[in-house]
Amino acid sequence: MNTLQLKNLKCWLEIPEKSDFPVYNLPYGIGYFEDGSHSAVSRIGDYIINLSLLFQSGLLRADGLVLKHFASEFLNDFIDLPREVHQSVRRRLIELLTDKHAGLYDLDKEIKDNIIVSHHRVQLHLPIKPGDYTDFYSSKEHAANVGTMFRGPENALMPNWLHMPIAYHGRASSIVVSDTHLHRPWGQILPPGADNPIFSPSKQLDFELEMAFVTRRGKPLGQPIKVDEAEEYIFGMVIFNDWSARDIQKWEYQPLGPFLGKNFGSTISPWIVTLxxxxxxxxxxxxxxxxxxxxxxSSGEKTFDIQLEVDIIPSDCQPTTVCRSNFKYLYWNMSQQLAHHTVNGCNIQAGDIMASGTISGTAADSFGSMLELSWKGTKPIKLSDGTERIFLLDGDTVIMRAFCQKNDLYLGFGQCKSTILPAINY
Known part of the structure; x- marks a missing residue:
């Protein structure tokens, strides 16, 4: 469907102007309803669509599609279906929501009111059960900033960085959905000038502004995915906040890389927006x-113009936008990331998470972490309540947003939001 056709799509539901969820978005998530039931869901404007009930109504059908694909606790079974099925479901949803004669508009009111529900009446859960999680390091500006801080500008990028997408294997079990609050982590920290570490809650807690893609099932073990076919194995994208305890990470990361400074939690937005x-x-x-x-x-246009913003909200205060960046700044695109990830024959599964790494631009207000924004604590960031931050304090809420705009077309990913709670008494 071309841009002109998308622009002319008119949903028979009332959609707020500049909603993140116009009829050409239709992302996927998992919703829990007031009666205790759960279902795969989509969103249109301020409404949630219960896909299990829509399937049971007989209005949503596709080859190979059965109720379990929508009624499961996670979207993994649905994601595991062929891409052609996903595209068929998408076309049918658009038809049902734009054509009053397609069956949904004239459905029995009681049934329709259970299928289309106000978003206020639905609690969104983690949309997938990630079997694996890989975090890339694909922003040249971010890598150069961090390298400059710790190694000097002459050694900002490591020799391998411009030759391949760098990544590490993260912790899938601690990925949580937006609005899940996280406690400040404990760990070993080496104080400045000390010879021995202390055991302490992190004093340098940070966010990392990232996007992530969710994979379809890949090829069998031993068979790589080539760069120009990689998008066939990408289901969609989410906002990703890869929380970092910089002081814990600094002491532990040599020689094997990130561990406790990262694996205490990563937050994703609840909606998966499809390619x-x-x-x-x-x-x-x-x-x-x-x-x-x-x-x-790679050939052709392999990235997307996705505008990114980060707000910090101190307790009971107004938000301050501290960062504006863009997904298109990434030096290594998703196709290159996936091709490199599998070039050795590594197999991927439906529902795996591949995060981009921190996304920074060239301007100081486009840096995607507090480490960069405050330049390792030397340039405090002033917030709307008059306080300053070099890293995050207990009670701070971080909200990340992602949206696309081209002429009259607009869609968004919703929010990726979490609040930092005090460290648990050890």
């Missing part, structure tokens, strides 16, 4: 600065 919905917002990313090995050479 089909993002299609009108394709664009080119940065050009490679080094000749790439053939398996990483």
């Amino acid at each position: 089909d919905a993002l299609e009108p917002f394709r664009c080119e990313g940065p050009q490679p600065e080094k000749e790439l090995l053939p398996y990483l050479k």
Whole structure:
């Protein structure tokens, strides 16, 4: 469906102007309802669509689609279906919501009112059960900023960085959905000038502004996914906050990389926005600065113009927007990330999470972490209540937003939100 056709789509439900969820978005999530039931859901404007009940009504059908794909606790079974089925479901949802003669508009009112529910009456849960989670390090600006702080500008990027997407294997079990609050983590910290570490709650708690993609099932073990077919194995995208305890991480990360400074929690937005919905917002990313090995050479527009924002809200205060960035700044695109991840034959599963790494731009207000925004604590950030931050304090709420805009087309991902709670007494 081209941009003009999308622009002319009119939903028979009332959709607020500039809603994150117009009829050409239709993301997927998992909702729990007031009667205790749960279902795969989609969202249109201020309404939640119960896909299990819609399927049971007989109005939503596709080859191979059965009730369990919508009635499960997570979306993994649905994601495991072929891409053609997902596209068929999407086309049918658009038809049901734009054509008054397609069956949903004229459905019995009691049944329809259970299928289409106010979003205030639905609690959103973690949409997938991630079997694995990989965190990339794909923003050149972020990598250069961090490298400059700790190694100096002459050694800002490691020798391998411009040749391949760098990543580490994260902790899938501690990925939580938006509005899940997290306690400040404990760990070993080496105080400045000390020879031995102390055991303490982190004093340098940070957010990391990221996006992540959710995979379909990949090829069998031993068979790599090629860069120009990688999008066939990507279901959709979420906002991703990869919380970081910088002081814990600094002491532990050599020689094997991130561990306790990262695995205490990562937060994702509840809605998975499909690549089909993002299609009108394709664009080119940065050009490679080094000749790439053939398996990483991609063709065409392989990234998306997704605008990103981060707010910090102190307790009972107004928000302060501390960062404005864009997904298109990433040096390594998703196709290159997935091709590199599987080039050795590594297999991926339906529902795996692949995070981008912190997304920073060139401007100081586009840096995607407090480490960069405060430049390792030397440039405090002033908030709306007059207080300053170099890292996050207990009671601070971090809200991340992602949205796309092109001419009259607009869609969003909702919010990725969490509040920092005090460390648990040890």
